[in-house]
Amino acid sequence: MVSVQWLGGLFAGVTGLGSTLLLVPVMLPLAGLLLAIAFGGRHPRRIVLALLPLGLVAAVGIAAVVLEADAPLRYDLGGWAPPLGVTLQADGLSAVLLLVTSVVMLAVGLYAWPGFGVPPGSSETRTSFAFWTLLLGVWGGLNLVFLGQDLFTLYVALELLTFSAVPLVCLDGRADTLQAALRYLLFALLGSILYVLGTALLYGQFGTLDIGLLRDRLAAAGALPPAAIAAAALMTVGLLAKTALFPLHLWLPPAHAGAPPAASAILSALVVKASFVLIVRIWFDLMPALLTRSAAEVLGVLGAVAIVYGGALALGQARLKLLVAYSTLAQLGYLFLIFPLATSPAGNATGEVLTGGMLQLAAHACAKAAMFLAAGLIATSLGHDRIGELAGVGRALPLSVLAFGIAGLALVGIEPSGAYLAKTLLDGAAQASGQWGWGLVMQIGGLLTAAYLIRVFFHALSGFARPPALRARPARYQELLVLGLALCSLALGLLPPAYLAVVTVGRVAAAGGGLP
Template identity: 65%
Template sequence: MTQAQALVAAGIRDLTDLGGVVLVFPLMLPITGLLLGLVLGGRYLGRFVLLLTLLGLGAALAIAAVVLVGGDALQYLLGGWSPPLGVGLRADGLSAVMLVTSALVMLAVALYAQRAFPITGDGSETRSSLVFWLLLLGVWGGLNTVFLGQDLFTLFVALELLTFSAVPLVALGGKPETLAAALRYLLFALLGSALYLLGAVLIYGTYGTLDIALLAERIAGADRWPPSLVAAIALMTVGLLAKTALFPLHLWLPPAHAGAPPAASAVLSALVVKASFFLVLRIWLDMMPGLLATAGVQILGAMGAGAILVGNLVALRQVRLKLLIAYSTLAQIGYLFLLFPLAAGAEALALTGGTLQVVSHACAKAAMFMAAGLIAAALGHDRIGELGGIARALPITVLAFGLAGLALLGLQPSGGYLVKTLLTSAADASGQWWWGLVMQAGGLLTAAYLFRVLGYALFGPRADEGRPPNLAIKRPGRVQELVALLLALCALLLGLLPPVAFDLTGVGRAGVDAGAAVSVAMAGAFDWGKLWGDLWPVLIVGLLVLCAVPWPGGRPAADADSVRVSSSVTGRAAAVVGLVFERVDAALRQWPVAGLSLLLLGLGLAGSLVGGA
């Protein structure tokens, strides 16, 4: 062991001696910022938040190191009171991964937003220059509480802090359409919160505690699940799915993510929707692992598959870049919920793949929204058909967008490649081959909309041809471009980490060897035959899409309500299929249909759990 390694090991041992006290820091840092925010004012708050996020990343990495080296979860009892009288904090490997991911994205957003929310020329603060930073701290505090909380009511409070911080971020621009999107988000999120809280009340009335560890012990000893527990799980799950915006409960997601400022969209897509997914994971895997043996996992998997297919197809139909990325988020959420049916037969592979999807998607989607924001600011719009020439003007921005898209696509050595390899291996190991087909179709559809955007950006006709030269594009800040590029590289190069780094995911979970699972997934990586086998379908899809892009000297897309496709039979068939799914999506995002979907899903989940034990 070198001297540097010995010093690092000694430092980790010192942190381990502190016990779970280190878990307090991720909660205290955003709270400190909120308390001091009004005193500092918008003039200094942005820099202060940047410092806090940097410290937060250090604290998250310290917790991850302690958990990994110690080989067990960290726990801390607030006030020294044990549950059920007290409230505890707990960080296993999954929590540590989420803490590091959220801190990394928050730091990147804080860097990006230094220029996006500046002080005016006379030195006075504006509403956005102050409120944005306070809301960002609120989101960060809510996320960290969700990742560390062990009590169902504490988690409810954290979810509400997250909701009431995220909703105003959507409406920060003050436009009528963003206000409407924020109100829709708020109402649907509150409906989900009410369902979750009702389920928690039923559980407390049945077992007299809301601590997840105690509930796991008491539920495991029962021969049959009481009806109150079945109803509670169904209500809580449906409420959390509404907050996650899993298909077909995505009423609020597209307009909210597309209408928010780019820095806010990056946080919403990369992190906020993951909090409620994380709680579904806690309930189904930690509190009641017996749920994996019920038909309910197939319902969650079917919803995930629907999200992948519908989200990608509707994304391909979008004419605005931010709306395309929003529907891409809907599709990528679907991969997370394939974890549940696959975990029943191959938990290590499925859980590791799902965790990597959280990390890879967070970095890639934050980079895509940041890049889209820079493009929109430069051109004054984000219409895909009028992006011609933007690649020559903003090469770093377009490169960041393209690399992030490749990470989502799943090419080696990206995090997306590991995700799809692990989940496909889990599907093969559990005999559920159909989920693998869904992932393959999702990858090709992702390639289609990625090549469509890049085709217009690289080869499309200039949208400003014939216009006066004073309409030149607005150059973004170099720091903003580099932040987006670095996040995209994080997602793209995630597969180059050594397998031992992925052992963190399995800490605190018996029988989950994440490092071995990743080693299996990477066994065929960088093999030219495997690489070509993954690449040629993508290239074919890319060529077909590029053939539909008007080249320089042709006409820009004139119809803003439709996507230009080739005149071939294949092109017309694709347009018809896309239009059908677009109409289905529009119908599902109506309030009556969304409410009916909630009801039917709740009844379906409850029915699938009846008789379980």
């Protein structure tokens, strides 16, 4: 097979780039952004769809190199090592996140192709231009957050991400989405300013911003100085506001439910995860000493409340997209259970817990993107997304409903799904460390998830005799794409353990305390 050989050759070429490969995920979106703004018109859409597959190849290449070498990839920009220079680094965590991002991005880009085109007769429309350029901005911001190794670079990346994500919420310009976008922006700004305040305190105390160097200096300092604890608290709270964990979640449901479906998918599947990953970096990489039982339990309790509260509110929603948005609130809670679970006094379960957390993140990203996209297909076809009036939609749009259903089942965590494997790993850690309470919370969350999905199925699968009149029929390829994304989430649990081990690459050094 010539094509297979060609692909193999391409892949060998890509992985042969070594650490230079790290530039690709950052350069592609930014170069695309410049090109899209320079050419405008009908071109942004083509540029995005040309670059996204390249991004996927680069992400697969980075993951392969990291897994193969069993060590993080580093690239010093301009050959300047920290503390003077800025470093990009891909450890196992970054590799997984880059991969998830490029898969979801590619699926959403393909899905949005017909919806955000320029209609014949006009040379450029605002919505089309804004959507595709903002998509590139989000992509670049995400990749930089995953690769950045310097607290201030991470701040700039977070801001690029926020400024690209906020306008995606109000693309249609309605008053309620504008208000949702403004509220999102103000929460995000509060979050980033608290993050910078923490950065200032850390720089004032230790004189560097590089995560690796800071970790060494913190470890050398012995007990955490008060400035470091204050900085960690400020940064964590700021990032929690951006992640929309329980008491800081008010902005999320209207913003995620009001955005166009393709934008909602990106916001819910990927954007909120970026700030979560930074919290993981701060607690696991930067200040492992912070990860004591009492401190981690605060985050765990907030996560547990989010699971129950988000699930209960999702159960009461009248509109499908709002239900999916509240479900995001609940699913984000699971991610925060990794903090108390990683503080196992019995032994070092950090690797398993982190693997479980990342699996949950990846499974949720694919499933939630599929749910938002399927809800979008249903809403555009019916002209509304009121759950009580979904009767007959299972007959009228069988593929879309099937995709929504499979994504929902993957979210609940039925047997082969990524969420199932994640919950098994987290549950194992909870049992091993005698913290069975967190396992109970996960079970309650699973029941709530099943309950609100059954409510949707009940309405969607009733009334087969009288299918509703459709305003428009979605393209078959869109339905298949969403189904594929849902199946990705469902099949994640089938990954061989050898691949799952990629998450912990670069983690052993952190546990050993400092670089050689």
